[in-house]
Amino acid sequence: MAIYHLSVKAISRSAGRSVVAAAAYRTGQELTDERQGLTHDYTRKQGVEGAFIVAPDGVDWAQDRNALWNAAEAAEKRKDAKTGREYELALPAELDAGARAALARDFAVELVKRYGVVADVAIHEPGREGDNRNHHAHILTTTRTVGAEGLGAKTRVLDVASTASAEIEHMRGVWARQVNTALERHQAEQRVDHRSFERQGKEQEPTRHMGVSATALERQAAREIPGRDPVTDLGKQNAEIRERNRVLETARKAVEKAQELFSGLEKKARLAVGLARKIGQRMEREREAERQRQERVRQEEIRREMQRQAEQRAVEEARKAAEMERQKQLAKEIDRPTVRRSRDRGPSIGF
Numbered sequence: 001m002a003i004y005h006l007s008v009k010a011i012s013r014s015a016g017r018s019v020v021a022a023a024a025y026r027t028g029q030e031l032t033d034e035r036q037g038l039t040h041d042y043t044r045k046q047g048v049e050g051a052f053i054v055a056p057d058g059v060d061w062a063q064d065r066n067a068l069w070n071a072a073e074a075a076e077k078r079k080d081a082k083t084g085r086e087y088e089l090a091l092p093a094e095l096d097a098g099a100r101a102a103l104a105r106d107f108a109v110e111l112v113k114r115y116g117v118v119a120d121v122a123i124h125e126p127g128r129e130g131d132n133r134n135h136h137a138h139i140l141t142t143t144r145t146v147g148a149e150g151l152g153a154k155t156r157v158l159d160v161a162s163t164a165s166a167e168i169e170h171m172r173g174v175w176a177r178q179v180n181t182a183l184e185r186h187q188a189e190q191r192v193d194h195r196s197f198e199r200q201g202k203e204q205e206p207t208r209h210m211g212v213s214a215t216a217l218e219r220q221a222a223r224e225i226p227g228r229d230p231v232t233d234l235g236k237q238n239a240e241i242r243e244r245n246r247v248l249e250t251a252r253k254a255v256e257k258a259q260e261l262f263s264g265l266e267k268k269a270r271l272a273v274g275l276a277r278k279i280g281q282r283m284e285r286e287r288e289a290e291r292q293r294q295e296r297v298r299q300e301e302i303r304r305e306m307q308r309q310a311e312q313r314a315v316e317e318a319r320k321a322a323e324m325e326r327q328k329q330l331a332k333e334i335d336r337p338t339v340r341r342s343r344d345r346g347p348s349i350g351f
Helices: 019-027 065-074 097-115 161-185 211-224 233-335
Strands: 006-012 030-033 038-041 048-054 082-090 119-124 136-141 144-147 150-154
Touching: 006 161, 019 030, 019 038, 019 048, 019 065, 019 082, 019 119, 019 136, 030 065, 048 097, 065 082, 065 119, 065 150, 082 097, 097 119, 097 136, 097 161
Parallel strands: none
Antiparallel strands: 006 082, 030 038, 048 119, 082 136, 119 136, 144 150
16 A cells, blocks of 8 residues: 655754765765865665755756756755755655656656755665665755855745744645645545544554664565564564554454445335335325325216206206196186077077
């Protein structure tokens, strides 16, 4: 998985260090420290995949590595001066060499833009005896701004305690975002986070920094007896921390699995309830439709019955009217006078 690492260290004369020597070692080149009169030849150094310089626009002279770092040394007069600043970055093994170099360049460009310095980038491959995923970069920057005419003012924002922590935290966040963007661009699922486990809300315990000496002892012991237990106190402590983290991770995955199972059952229950509700609603609609159909049938029967009764009343009234008319005709016939004719054939003549 992708590992997040960004550390910032100063190259200081108080520690007996020379930024010219540091640049020569990081880039695997031969540089001469004009202030000390020493030549540092690291051209036989193995593991340097590439080196390049990123400078502000118009600062072409800084592309000369020997001129750049001798200028950085010459600009400082104090015996405890900080002549350079080093950023050490872990490059994702999930990326190819070109993508790793481009990622390191992006971070160097951000440093140059933010602080106005020059950045000297060296890409290193994993050591032969270490973790084969340990691709990393060393970026040396000047502690002063750089212009076309040379070095300028000190970048105090990284030297003063009140601002240095916030600045470094900001750049750690920048690096995390750049790494995640590169991983996403190359369709890698892994992501990194610059925050501590505590800030991320994780119970995982961080391991302790081994340092050069302890790391060398552990590598030597591993060469002598492959797979042996750690031999240094730090190595043993980190082994115990990793074991505790493994137990915690196992427990966390078990909890997540249980939650996932419960969530699946809960989802199925919700689906069942939803389905039952839909069935109930459909049955209710069907019952309502049947009730309305029965009501329409009942209303039709009532209408027909009322029509039948109306027809019966009409027939009855017609019958009664006919009967009354007949009675009237009979009454008229009864009341009409009867005329009787004489049986005599001739008129009656009286004397």
